[in-house]
Amino acid sequence: VLPQSYSGRALETFVAQTEISVLVASTKTFTVAAMQSPHLFSLVLETLVHNAAVVAQHLTNVGRRSALARTAHLFLELMTRLERIGSVTRNSYECPLTQYDLADALGLTPIHVNRMLRELRERKFLEFRQGHVRVLDQQGLTKFAGFEQEYVDG
Template identity: 80%
Template sequence: MSYVSPSLRGNGDRPSYIGLNDDDAAIIKTLGFTPKRYPPETVIFSQGENNDRAFIVESGWGCISHQLEGGQRQIVDFALRGDIILSRSYAGGALETFVAQTELCVLVASTKTLTLAAMKSPHIFSLIVEALGRNGAVVAQHLTNVGRRSALTRTAHLFLELRARMELIGSVTRNSFECPLTQYDLADALGLTPIHVNRMLRELRERKLLEFRQGRVRVLDLPSMTKFAGFETKYIDGAARS
């Protein structure tokens, strides 16, 4: 199995979320990143567990969440192709849970190995810094969604963010992309109930802004939806366009 898929090296003028080049791929192969495949709903690491692993997503969707007492959760981010996943930890324990939303293929190594890769390649180092900065910006936007944006606006904003991230890795066709999230997943990401999410999706459809059917999202009016949500792509694709 290839240690770095072509998807991680981008697609023509659509660079991947990470943008590894051939030299980076050789370094990663030499250092021994291990390819792993997780079935859907597999818990890769849990909140509170010691985790000294770094992951590069090759394909599939993952979910990063904070677990609450009583079984509730707040989804803080989704892991998509090309993302680097490092567990935030306190006193050795992970602060979040990482779960495979779909079948998830990753390259996994210790954080020490990832550090060695960064030391051997200034390009890999800069990509890690960019990825971590982008991840922080995504979490900040999700916090703003829950804290300040209306239910309808935050729903529109999240779908535009997912569209921007999918477009960056060449997975958007005619403003449409595959999305495996359920209304329960969306509720946990948006701080809403599943019933409320259903209403928001219906209203976006009635406003002719977005459709979400059978696991596929279609943005019907990108300029209008972008203006309505106050969405800016800089925190997603700024590094790729620099």
């Protein structure tokens, strides 16, 4: 049963950086389908738990990690997600994000992101040039960022 106060409006928004497909269904239709299919209900619960783990990591990034560690953590998360679909070659991957996009994702200014990218490059952790990321020292970067990929894997 849905709360009477729920308006049906989205509570958050996002901008896709790549092409996506979206299935639109009313909350009522989705709820009925999930109740009739234990498998679908299980997938929904797994997705909710996984999303909660991702949100917890992102909150930790903003609240507890330095700007440099936060930036490193984001690049490692992106690499882990892209590895799952076979889009990482020799610790390198395409990254269409601009410094403005990265700033939005990290809660930093574009100028600060530029400084963080330079610092990561100077520490020989990674390079980010022309939409391409190359991780130079994955082990060192992982330790520095406090990155544990289990939350990405679900």
